[in-house]
C-alpha cells in the first residue's frame with residue numbers, strides 16, 4: 001500500500017518562495033569590491049533575483065545550460081545562486097584560486113556559456129578569455145562606474161545587465177532531480193572532477209545541515225560564512241540561511257582580514273561562523289593582538305582539515321566561543337558529520353573532553369556511513385579500528401559529471417578518507433586512503449605520526465609518506481621542516497617512543513626547507529611521493 005501524501009517536488013525555487021514570503025525582512029550584509037558595507041533584505045535580494053532571471057532569459061538561457069561564477073561571498077553571488085538554478089540553468093561555481101590551467105579545463109569541460117566574475121578576477125579572465133571557446137558573455141559583478149579597465153571582449157557590468165528589467169518573473173516548473181549546480185573538486189590527482197547537485201539534494205542537505213545539533217540555524221542566529229561560495233558548495237549556507245531566516249553576513253574579498261571579520265562580528269551581531277582552520281588561526285591571532293572581544297559570537301564551525309587543539313582551547317578560554325568540528329567534502333554537498341558533545345561528555349575532565357572535541361563528529365541524519373577494512377569487511381564502531389569511510393545518502397554524489405557512476409557494489413561512495421568511529425558515534429579521521437601506510441598487512445596513520453612530529457618543539461611542519469620496502473611493502477618516512485634549529489634524526493625518532501606502537505615509528509627522517517602545498521593550501525603528499533619515489537631506506 002502506498003502513502004497518500006502529496007508528491008511536491010523539492011526545489012530551490014521552493015526555498016526561495018518560502019524565504020521571500022516568511023523571512024523577507026531578514027537582513028543580508030555584504031562587503032564587495034565596490035562597497036565596504038552593502039545592506040538589504042531577503043525580499044530585496046529576491047526582487048533583484050527576478051530581474052536577473054529576466055536578464056538571463058534575454059540571453060536565451062536554456063534548461064540545463066551551465067553558467068559560471070568566479071566570485072566572493074556577497075549579495076550579487078547570492079542572487080546568481082537563485083536566479084540561475086531556479087531558471088532551470090546550472091550554477092557552476094568556479095574556484096578562482098585554482099591554477100589557471102585547471103580553471104580553463106573546468107570551464108571548458110562544463111561548457112559554460114556565460115561567466116560572471118568579481119572585478120578582482122578581471123586580470124585572470126583577460127588571460128583566459130581566448131581559451132574559453134564555449135563562453136559568449138562575460139559579466140563583471142559591479143556597476144558601470146566601477147567596471148575595471150580591461151581587454152575583455154563584450155564585457156558587461158552586472159548592474160546595467162539587470163537594471164530596467166521587470167521584478168516579475170514566472171519561475172519554470174522544475175523536477176526535483178533536475179541539475180541545479182556544479183562544483184569541481186580541486187583534484188589533487190588528475191583533472192578536477194565535477195559534482196553535479198540536484199534541486200532535491202540541495203533542499204535535503206539544507207534541511208539536514210540546519211538541524212539543531214548540526215549548524216543549528218534559526219531566526220535567532222546570524223551566520224558569517226567564511227567558507228567561500230565557490231568551494232565545496234559554500235557548505236550550503238546560501239540555501240540553509242535564507243530557508244531558516246538566519247541573518248547572513250558576507251565578507252566578500254575580506255575573508256582573510258582579521259580586522260574586517262572582527263568588526264563584522266561585533267557590528268552585525270554574528271553568532272556563528274564557519275570556515276577552515278587557517279582562517280581561525282588568523283582570527284585568534286588578531287583578537288589576541290588587538291585585545292578585542294567578540295561577545296555575540298557563540299560558535300565556530302571548523303572543517304576542511306583537522307582542527308588544531310590550540311584553537312578549540314584558546315577560543316573557549318579567552319573568548320567563550322565553542323568550536324565544532326564538521327567533516328565532509330564536495331561530493332557530499334558537503335556535510336557528513338558534525339561535532340557537538342553529548343550531555344554526558346560535557347562533564348568529563350578537560351583532557352578527555354578535548355579527545356572527543358578533536359574528533360570530526362557524528363553523522364547527521366541523511367548520511368549513512370560504514371567503515372571497511374582493506375578486504376571490504378565492516379569495521380566495528382569501537383573507536384580503535386579504522387578503515388575506509390564509505391557513505392550513502394540523498395545528498396551524496398553517485399558519480400562525476402560526464403563520467404558515469406562511481407559507487408561500489410553495495411551502492412556506497414568511497415570518500416577516500418580513513419577513520420574510526422567510537423561507540424558514541426563520533427568519527428575520527430585518521431588518514432586519507434592514499435596516504436595511509438600499508439606496512440606488512442597493518443595500516444599506519446600518517447596523520448597520527450605527523451601530529452606527534454609537530455608536537456616536538458623544534459618541528460615547524462611535518463609530513464609522513466610510505467616508501468617502498470622489500471620486506472614490509474611500505475614503511476613510513478618522516479619529512480620535516482624545522483624552526484631555525486638543528487635537531488637530529490635520532491632525537492626526533494626518540495620523540496615517538498611510547499606514543500605509538502613500535503612498528504609505527506618512522507624508519508627515517510629527511511629534513512627539507514619547505515613542504516609542497518596544493519592550490520587550496522592542503523599539503524601535497526603526491527608531490528612528496530613523486531619526489532621521494534626512489535628513496536632507499538638505510
Ligand code: ADP
Nearest residue numbers: 185186187303304305306326327328329330429
Ligand atoms: P578538495 O580540497 O580536494 O577540493 P574538499 O574540499 O571536498 O576537496 O575536501 C574534502 C576532504 O577534506 C575530505 O575528504 C577530508 O579528507 C578533508 N576534511 C574535510 N573536513 C575535515 C575535517 N573536519 N577534519 C579532517 N579532514 C577534513
